[in-house]
Amino acid sequence: MTVFGRPLTLTSTTIPDLVVVDLPVHGDSRGWFKENWQREKMTALGLPDFGPVQNNISFNDAVGTTRGIHAEPWDKWVSVATGRIFGAWVDLREGPTFGTVYTAELDPSRAIFVPRGVGNSYQTLEPDTAYTYLVNDHWSPEARYSFLNLADETVAIDWPIPLEEAEVSAKDLEHPRMADVTPVRPRGVLVVGADGQLGRALRVALADVNHVEFAARSNLDVTAPELVGARRWRDYGAIINAAAYTAVDRAETEEGRRDAWSANVTGVVNLARVAAANGITLVHVSSDYVFDGTLDRPYREDDPVCPLGVYGQTKAAGDSVVSTLARHYIVRTSWVIGAGGNFVRTMASLAERGVDPRVVDDQIGRLTPAVELARGIRHLLDTEASFGTYNLSGSGEPVSWAEVARRVFAAGGHDPTRVTGVSSEEYFAGSPVPVSPRPRNSVLDLSKIEATGFLAADALADLERSAG
Template sequence: MTIEFGKVLSVRETPIPGLIVLELPVHGDARGWFKENWQREKMTAAGIDLPDFAPVQNNISFNDAVGTTRGIHAEPWDKYVSVATGRIFGAWVDLREGDSFGAVFTTELDPSTAIFVPRGVGNSYQTLEPDTAYTYLVNDHWSPEATYTFLNLADETAAIAWPIPLDEVEISAKDKNHPRLADVVPMPPKKILVTGASGQLGRALREEFGTHPWIEYASRAELDLTSPDLATARRWRDYGAIINAAAYTNVDVAETPEGRDAAWAANVTAVAALARIASAEGITLVHVSSDYVFDGRKDLPYAESDPLTPLGVYGQSKAAGEAIVSVVARHYIVRTSWLVGDGDNFVRTMARMATRGADPRVVDDQFGRLTFASEVAAGIRRLLETRAPYGIHNLTGGGEPASWYDVAREVFRLTGHDPDRVTAISTDEYAAGAPGPVAPRPRNSVLRMAELGAPWQQHLVEYLRALTV
């Protein structure tokens, strides 16, 4: 066996998304050779995107005869495969749902090469030298409950050019009987769990993501995030993302002793439990936060990097939740403001008052942009599908900021009522006339956005039209 010494650590892309070949530096002399088979720090520095692989098991396969051929198996975990001694021919076929289903890649592997095989990509190996051993790291423990996907080695569509014909090699009877590509049921993606599925954003997420076997929606009645049994409530290794749309949002009641307990339980304790699970299992955690993490005293729109300065209990609990989520390796904190969706909200209240002849008094010294739940749901999907950089992302409606008074007048006008029926008052006047506790609110709720979507007024027209229908 000839090994190429002195390679520079590098990576080769393949036609299969996520399947990459690594060229490994091997150092040798008359005594033999040495290599760093897996060195995360150096791989990350070289731009190899495997920093969160987090292997939990190391397996070794030994083949004493040339031509030993393993079937095309796609496992529900990622694998990092390298050769310890000898040489193999490898064939990989994408068996995941999606546009790349059926894509094929082949190459030879020796001790100076390795390959990263994503979950759902079928892999097969044919031994080219005697006494060959290859090793592979996996990021999940083997389980009899795991679901595999298989492909026949002789599939005509994949048309793999095996160096040694299949009728001349050792193959198990089971591998010979695997289905052709046309009969393969593609491996679905890892599951996505949406919490808070009965709320305004949860309903919008249902509409955005639809109904699939790999999407789960859970209300509090179906999954209590504060339960001590949460860690065993699901087989969490089967999940790729958790979208946490669950929250306590009664801002004023949060100022009462009972409300404080409820706000911290939902917005902090439950979030901490999800963060522990996401960190332990390598899950992407999407957490929805709020403009209330700021005090609103800034004159300019709030950027993702601005320090948190919450005023009331609700804002403090959301800020604490953000701090917890920020330590999860794979996280998106989605900050939004003035949410409007399918449920009780300011716009519905104003439309109802307009129709019933009530003349509201509305504050005119709090400014922001209406954000419709459908916009947030679509934005969350974009973050996940494009694998956007982890961190904080502001996501609100577009258009010029307005006050709640301006929004109320626009609702009256669009529903065919006189906007002058709305009276402007200050925040202090509103608080003085309220029958119960009133939480402090940010006067400036405008979040800075790199790209603004359609103006909130346009979405408001469509929302009110749907309400009327």
């Protein structure tokens, strides 16, 4: 019998993220009314904004109709329009709660949110039961399911009507026992631009994650219009965009300007469309070049952008696109030093070869080892930090490029006074190619990401590590 007058209430269960919801039902002599799914009220209480795209109804004539146990690759909002059911849910997700069981009766005044990978089943307790469910993905033949036999001895569900007396399909009777069930993996993490210096660092940082996929431009071009159909995107929970055009000076040329806007804006727009349509968290790496460097303090995340050159303009445009997503991390960094050729290795080589370099001394910032940037990105995802923009660089004392060079010389046992500091104007004077203006102050305030529990290493304290 439907219960009238219950307040809207959420109750956690023994299965993580499986939530029972009491629904207010208003009735009189004419019948009753309820808000079966009310996004604003329910998400305010803590339910995920799971973005349903399809509404299904299963009508059951007879008492004892039994269906399941199916673990689909999407979230479900299960409720009853008429009648009453005994529901049984089994956690079939990979992890420590695999095999956990929860049972409950549902009538029109009680619903349940079933997260992706939790096996769903029910048995009707009244005739003419209409079982309804919202899902946040369309059915697809490419979708991978996991199933569990209704009679599995391990979970030992105590069905009100014994299965031998119930109405069960032949297909459901053939589902595997627990020992043969394929656990449902978490939604995947896709790293695009995986062959760049950050991509290579992410390969190391995510080496122990079995649901991560790395894609280089050769097998996934984010600037292509066909990106929307390049994957079954609902299988991914996060995309880390490590792809970018970073040739700062070349971006000032006609060809470079076109390439920079393509990679840093068109590609980001395509990724944002995919993320928005599929409930994916987009992690986007930004740059200190979105600022003009005129402040006399470290830059905070909410400081207005004011890029000086084409590269900075494209990064600022990409940031604006990503910031419109509900689920995003914009990770703003500076002076990244990764595997392969980099400033630290160049200075070390010059020192060994007896070359005394002239190095800019009026641009101030902090080095960011690519491995630290990758570690910080993983931290944001693992801790489910609040979405938004985060500054992430190496910590420690801000210095000039010339001072970095001197410390590299000293670390290698060479005389640091061999490095001569010069102004940016002196350094680039007479350059035969276009030169992009640089921000003089690239120091980023790290307090926001530190508040999440991430403390970046001091890159200058370990220049060998900073070299990647």
